[in-house]
Amino acid sequence: MPVDTRIIDGRLRAETLSREVAAGAERLRGATGVVPKLVTILVGEDPASKIYVRRKAEHARAIGMRSVSHHLDADLSEAALLALIAALNADREVHGILVQLPLPPQIDRVRVLAAIDPAKDIDGFHPMNVGLLASDGDGIVPCTPRGCMMLLEAELGSLQGLNALVVGCSNIVGRPMAQLLLRAGCTVSIAHIHTRDLPTLVATADLLVSAAGAPGLIRGGWLKPGATVIDVGINRVPKPDGDGTRIVGDVRFDEALGRAAAITPVPGGVGPMTIACLLDNVLRSAERLAAEGRCAAAA
Numbered sequence: 001m002p003v004d005t006r007i008i009d010g011r012l013r014a015e016t017l018s019r020e021v022a023a024g025a026e027r028l029r030g031a032t033g034v035v036p037k038l039v040t041i042l043v044g045e046d047p048a049s050k051i052y053v054r055r056k057a058e059h060a061r062a063i064g065m066r067s068v069s070h071h072l073d074a075d076l077s078e079a080a081l082l083a084l085i086a087a088l089n090a091d092r093e094v095h096g097i098l099v100q101l102p103l104p105p106q107i108d109r110v111r112v113l114a115a116i117d118p119a120k121d122i123d124g125f126h127p128m129n130v131g132l133l134a135s136d137g138d139g140i141v142p143c144t145p146r147g148c149m150m151l152l153e154a155e156l157g158s159l160q161g162l163n164a165l166v167v168g169c170s171n172i173v174g175r176p177m178a179q180l181l182l183r184a185g186c187t188v189s190i191a192h193i194h195t196r197d198l199p200t201l202v203a204t205a206d207l208l209v210s211a212a213g214a215p216g217l218i219r220g221g222w223l224k225p226g227a228t229v230i231d232v233g234i235n236r237v238p239k240p241d242g243d244g245t246r247i248v249g250d251v252r253f254d255e256a257l258g259r260a261a262a263i264t265p266v267p268g269g270v271g272p273m274t275i276a277c278l279l280d281n282v283l284r285s286a287e288r289l290a291a292e293g294r295c296a297a298a299a
């Protein structure tokens with residue numbers, strides 16, 4: 001029986017969260033003189049990365065934070081990047097450091113992420129924060145999975161006992177997503193490129209989070225009727241009429257309508273939540289560093 005599928009408005013939820021973060025930043029400034037500061041680092045010329053980094057910096061400024069962007073040549077050495085990170089770790093006016101991924105091949109992502117002060121690691125990618133998430137500790141949680149959890153909890157309330165399927169197991173999205181769902185009491189499955197029978201797994205899922213980066217991978221007819229669907233995928237594909245490109249998710253949105261209980265659109269779903277959660281992570285880091293006397297009031 002077809003249902004009326006709710007379209008989850010991530011943009012609206014993200015605007016609400018951004019206003020809360022702006023108010024929190026203003027409170028912190030009033031109480032301590034500390035103005036949260038985000039530093040983004042982009043290495044190379046990837047056009048999508050340029051757009052996202054610019055968007056993050058603009059949003060930070062729009063809500064009253066400070067933000068500085070470093071745009072470095074594609075042939076930058078790993079040593080030079082590590083030296084920049086060391087300087088930012090030591091800078092008492094910097095509260096959040098974001099190294100945009102992917103990095104060029106001469107730079108070891110694992111070494112770079114491990115060099116960021118875990119207290120300023122607002123992506124939550126440092127092994128210390130990864131470990132805290134995996135052991136139910138209180139570290140910094142990656143932005144995209146946090147945004148997905150906010151949308152899911154607003155939609156469903158408690159997630160306890162639900163069958164959750166995460167498609168994709170990257171360090172940025174899939175793995176931390178699975179950890180958060182486990183923490184929320186879901187029975188979690190993780191599918192990836194070697195998974196044999198994805199349609200059968202999808203059919204068992206009360207909630208599905210897809211982060212494969214594969215356009216149209218998930219067919220509407222695979223979904224358990226009444227499932228809640230979070231589509232993280234951002235895939236640029238040619239328009240049907242061949243005139244330019246557009247962005248689609250991993251889930252066949254048209255097919256999911258009438259079958260899922262609720263679904264996030266692409267764009268306008270998870271993406272805006274990622275940015276709002278990033279700013280929230282910057283605020284939290286600034287609050288914690290201020291409480292520990294580890295940062296300076298803005299000059």
Ligand SMILES: NC(=O)C1=CN([C@@H]2O[C@H](COP(=O)(O)OP(=O)(O)OC[C@H]3O[C@@H](n4cnc5c(N)ncnc54)[C@H](OP(=O)(O)O)[C@@H]3O)[C@@H](O)[C@H]2O)C=CC1
Nearest residue numbers: 168169170173192193211212213214232233234270271274
């Ligand atoms: N909305 C947002 O805020 C964000 C969106 N994204 C988007 O989400 C998507 C995933 O990003 P990210 O996690 O960084 O990407 P990665 O490419 O790092 O990871 C993708 C994962 O999906 C798996 N996968 C790929 N194709 C299939 C398939 N056909 N069937 C099953 N599993 C598959 C991969 O398996 P394997 O590695 O084994 O090949 C891998 O585990 C991308 O489209 C990205 O643009 C990312 C971050 C934020």
Ligand SMILES: Nc1nc(=O)c2c([nH]1)NC[C@@H]1CN(c3ccc(C(=O)N[C@@H](CCC(=O)O)C(=O)O)cc3)C=[N+]21
Nearest residue numbers: 052098099100101102123234267268269270271272274
């Ligand atoms: N260190 C690091 N941290 C990241 O968080 C990180 C990264 N590297 N590398 C790349 C991915 C991708 N990512 C997105 C952020 C916002 C949107 C976003 O704003 N999306 C909008 C607009 C989409 C569009 O028009 O392009 C939307 O979905 O509505 C998308 C994707 C963060 N990532």
Ligand SMILES: [Mg+2]
Nearest residue numbers: 142143144172
């Ligand atoms: Mg992220």
